[in-house]
Amino acid sequence: MGKKSKKKAKHDQRLPAPPRYGVAEEAERPRMKNKEYLPYLKELHAELVAMQEWVRSTGAKICIVFEGRDTAGKGGVIKAITERVSPRIFRVVALPAPTEREKSQMYVQRYVPHFPAAGEVVIFDRSWYNRAGVERVMGFCTEEQSRQFLDDVPGFERAMVASGIILLKYWLEVSPDQQTLRLQSRIDDPRKYWKLSPMDLKSYTKWDDYSRARDEMFRYSDTGWAPWYVANNDDKKRGRLNLIRHLLDHVPYTPLEKPDIELPERESHDYQSPNLPLNRIPVVY
DSSP, rough: OHHHHHHHHHHOOOOOOOOOOOOHHHHHHHHHHHHHHHHHHHHHHHHHHHHHHHHHHHOOOEEEEEEEEETOOOOHEEEEETTTSOTTTTTEEEEEEEOOHHTOGGGGGGGGGOOOOOOOOEEEOOOOGGGGGGGHHHHSSSSHHHHHHHHHHHHHHHHHHHHHHHEEEEEEEEEEEEHHHHHHHHHHHHGGGGGOHHHHHHTTTTTTHHHHHHHHHHHHHHSSSSOOOEEEOOOHHHHHHHHHHHHHTSSSOOOOOOOOOOOOOOOOOOOOOOOOOOOOOOOOO
């Protein structure tokens, strides 16, 4: 077997598929360690790159929505998806609170300019569903406005899908105990303190209100053309792997043929460094 064949055989080796678990069994499993997590994540990253090349080649348009309570792990999942792909293809949208001008517009209007064009994957870190969740629970919109949104959103998303957008909506679920641990960690850990906001603390007291708002959101907007997918994210590592696997399984991509590439030889022009007096950073580590 030549060098290329050996290299190809090594590349074709795959980790064994993890066993399937139900919700009750999943809750009893031990938390995943990095030695188990990282090899699976590496394989999924390779598949995401293959999906990216398919998106680039075919002009596909993919829109991924992430919703969930504070501390549900949306940012960590998004980072796991995007850390090995091109920011020219994958784009993350996390809009701030609406301006006064945006408040005067049709509610979904400020989201539409961020939708994917051909050859793009757009990920919403929170989305138009703010109106069904945080805005409703915290009183940033009226009950009538929230009801109107829930009536309108199925048709809005039907139009998205009819335009050729592949729309995937994920709700990250976290238990009350786990939310408490994560918020306390934000308070105690100086590396995470920046994540803590006054809104997090206010929202924390309204668990039941958020639960009722979530349930009603599902009733109105879990449609055949734009279903919701719920991911248990108490174990962040397992949650990320399960969600990326699901994402890859729900995009109809085909891996493209990868050409054999060899590095060319460098040209040599007898370059000599002039040893310029540059400012070099100290070697501390």
